Amino acid sequence: MTxxxxxxxxxxxxxxxYNTCFVIENENNYFLVDTGCSNRVLDNxxxxxIELNKIHxxxxxxxxxxxxxxxxxxxxxxxxxxxxxxxxxxxxxxxxEEVSNIIMTLYKMLLRKSQADIIDNFINVxxxxxNETKVIDGIKYTFFDTNSNEVNLYGFEAIIKNKKLVFLxxxxxxxxxxxRLYNVDCxxxxxxxxxxxxxxxxxxxxxxxxxxxVVNNLKGKQIKKLILYHSKNNDKxxxxxxxxxxxxxxxxxxxxxxNDLEIIEL
Ligand SMILES: [Zn+2]
Numbered sequence: 001m002t003x004x005x006x007x008x009x010x011x012x013x014x015x016x017x018y019n020t021c022f023v024i025e026n027e028n029n030y031f032l033v034d035t036g037c038s039n040r041v042l043d044n045x046x047x048x049x050i051e052l053n054k055i056h057x058x059x060x061x062x063x064x065x066x067x068x069x070x071x072x073x074x075x076x077x078x079x080x081x082x083x084x085x086x087x088x089x090x091x092x093x094x095x096x097e098e099v100s101n102i103i104m105t106l107y108k109m110l111l112r113k114s115q116a117d118i119i120d121n122f123i124n125v126x127x128x129x130x131n132e133t134k135v136i137d138g139i140k141y142t143f144f145d146t147n148s149n150e151v152n153l154y155g156f157e158a159i160i161k162n163k164k165l166v167f168l169x170x171x172x173x174x175x176x177x178x179x180r181l182y183n184v185d186c187x188x189x190x191x192x193x194x195x196x197x198x199x200x201x202x203x204x205x206x207x208x209x210x211x212x213x214v215v216n217n218l219k220g221k222q223i224k225k226l227i228l229y230h231s232k233n234n235d236k237x238x239x240x241x242x243x244x245x246x247x248x249x250x251x252x253x254x255x256x257x258x259n260d261l262e263i264i265e266l
Contacts, residue, residue, distance in 0.1 A: 035070030
């Protein structure tokens, strides 16, 4: 069984929920997608029972803090594991060229020289280009530029045990990408709030979506499962209950709005 383990589900300002990041678990292989903003990624990995020494492949979708900064906490923690001989092998980090340049510069600036020297030896930053395919733990991932106006944002598509998964990052899907979404088993798309809360949530309508926006844009494409994440933290409402209710009333597939640490079967 392939599982998507949500470590975080929120937008940039974390609160009750951590920033959006998740792990794809397939036959004891763990592929980490984005890392959130802080060392809470280490806690949430622990709560999900995923030991850091099992993670050897990471994808960073874009350069924004809420996706990238957790990586430096992971790198720092791995230096500790390496000193204790509890981490073997390399950490492959897949990302676009812009993110690659930032990672290679920042770890040297943010961490002690002794830590950076260790990191030099275990990281392998792999720059991916638009539509480039990489085989990771036996699975073909095709990374693609989502054509965001805002930032150089990459997503991916993968076929895992005959199921197709498409991850679209944390921005409203540019219609350029719609062709990839037909007959997909599982699409992962951002959502910010419900339509009725759009005004007061300060949503930038060109970048982020309401539940209704996503569902209306993606219905009719024979998508079986739609996972919505990256919502605004709001302690007053039960996002899972309310977003799923609205989403499932309108969509022709299944809508899932996970909480942190929720596990979704692909
Ligand atoms: Zn984000």
